Amino acid sequence: MTDKLKTEGKFTYAEAGEGPAIIVLHGLMGALSNFGDTFEHFSKNGYTVLIPELPLYTLPLIKTNVKNLAAYLKDFLNYKKIDSAILLGNSLGGHISLYFTKHYPEKVSALVLTGSSGLYENAMGGSFPKRGNYEYIEQKAKDVFYDPKIATKELVDDVYATVNDRMKALKTLSIAKSAIRHNMANDLPNMKQPSCLIWGKQDGVTPPEVAEDFHKLLPNSKLFWIDKCGHAAMMERPKEFNTILHDWLISNKI
Numbered sequence: 001m002t003d004k005l006k007t008e009g010k011f012t013y014a015e016a017g018e019g020p021a022i023i024v025l026h027g028l029m030g031a032l033s034n035f036g037d038t039f040e041h042f043s044k045n046g047y048t049v050l051i052p053e054l055p056l057y058t059l060p061l062i063k064t065n066v067k068n069l070a071a072y073l074k075d076f077l078n079y080k081k082i083d084s085a086i087l088l089g090n091s092l093g094g095h096i097s098l099y100f101t102k103h104y105p106e107k108v109s110a111l112v113l114t115g116s117s118g119l120y121e122n123a124m125g126g127s128f129p130k131r132g133n134y135e136y137i138e139q140k141a142k143d144v145f146y147d148p149k150i151a152t153k154e155l156v157d158d159v160y161a162t163v164n165d166r167m168k169a170l171k172t173l174s175i176a177k178s179a180i181r182h183n184m185a186n187d188l189p190n191m192k193q194p195s196c197l198i199w200g201k202q203d204g205v206t207p208p209e210v211a212e213d214f215h216k217l218l219p220n221s222k223l224f225w226i227d228k229c230g231h232a233a234m235m236e237r238p239k240e241f242n243t244i245l246h247d248w249l250i251s252n253k254i
Contacts, residue, residue: 004039005032005053011076012053017043020109020254021085024051025073025093027115027232028175029141029159034090037238038245045246047086052076054096056175057168064171065178066092070100077107086254088112088245090232091205092175098184101191110254111195111218112245115206115231118184119213134160145230146202188217195221196248198241200229222248 004014014032022042024035032051043049055072056064073096077085084107089097094116101108137160142148162168195218199211208225215223224244226237234241 009079010055011079013076014039014051015048016040017046017048019046019048021048021050021080021082022112023073023077023082023085023087024049025087025089025096026051026054027091027093028056028172029162031155031158034232034235035088038088038234038242041238041242041246050076050080054093057162057171059171061167061171061174064174066095066099066175066182067178069096069175070103073100074104074107083107084109086110086112086249088114089116090114090234091117092179094118095179095182095184098187098191099182101193102184102187105191105193108193110249110252111191111193112198113195113214114198114233114241115200115203116197116210116214117179117206118182119217120206120210137163143204143230144232145236146200146228147230147236150230150232150236185213185217188214189219191218192220194252194254196245197221197223198233198244199223199225200231200233200236201225201227202229203231205231224248 005012026032026034035051039049039051054069059068086109087097094113095118097111098118101111138156141151141156141159145151197211197214201208211223215221226233226240229237
């Protein structure tokens with residue numbers, strides 16, 4: 001994905017395709033490349049796909065929270081002159097999508113959530129990452145997936161570098177605390193947009209009961225399960241993920 005990135009002003013993003021806009025929002029420890037297969041599939045099948053690099057570690061510490069990340073998304077849509085978009089978010093990216101939808105419903109044509117925070121998240125197994133302990137980080141990274149081999153050395157190295165950078169670690173904690181503060185349970189019933197929930201049956205970060213709660217609270221939602229799959233369905237089972245989402249978009253004429 002790095003070869004597709006471009007920087008314009010304060011925005012760094014990947015973009016491809018033509019058609020209705022799908023804005024992809026990555027998670028707290030998630031790279032843009034996690035959505036590589038989804039980016040390729042939908043940009044070649046009638047959609048403009050954009051993946052902005054969220055400023056998780058470039059905002060001032062005091063502004064590193066869900067609210068300001070949603071404001072960044074608003075600025076990005078305005079910059080790209082996009083009046084309305086499909087928001088596709090994983091983990092923290094889903095939470096940002098929900099917060100954005102609460103405040104700017106007219107700008108959201110549909111919601112796609114996979115392993116989204118916003119109701120509950122068992123972040124890093126319920127404890128803040130231990131700095132300096134590579135084996136601990138490696139195990140926690142593997143726990144995100146049903147197939148631990150998905151947690152490559154490169155992925156583990158990236159997470160390890162993040163939690164051992166003092167300022168990045170502080171900002172990670174700031175975002176995590178912000179996510180807890182901005183629980184979306186009371187807001188979800190007001191979100192009337194068509195909502196597609198795609199969940200790994202073995203998601204240990206946002207477990208299956210979280211998906212069920214999203215489904216109950218979002219009035220226009222449909223829930224799809226992917227078996228033998230953890231927290232990042234679009235990364236671990238990309239073909240199934242893309243098929244489910246594509247069929248859902250077509251059936252809803254989005």
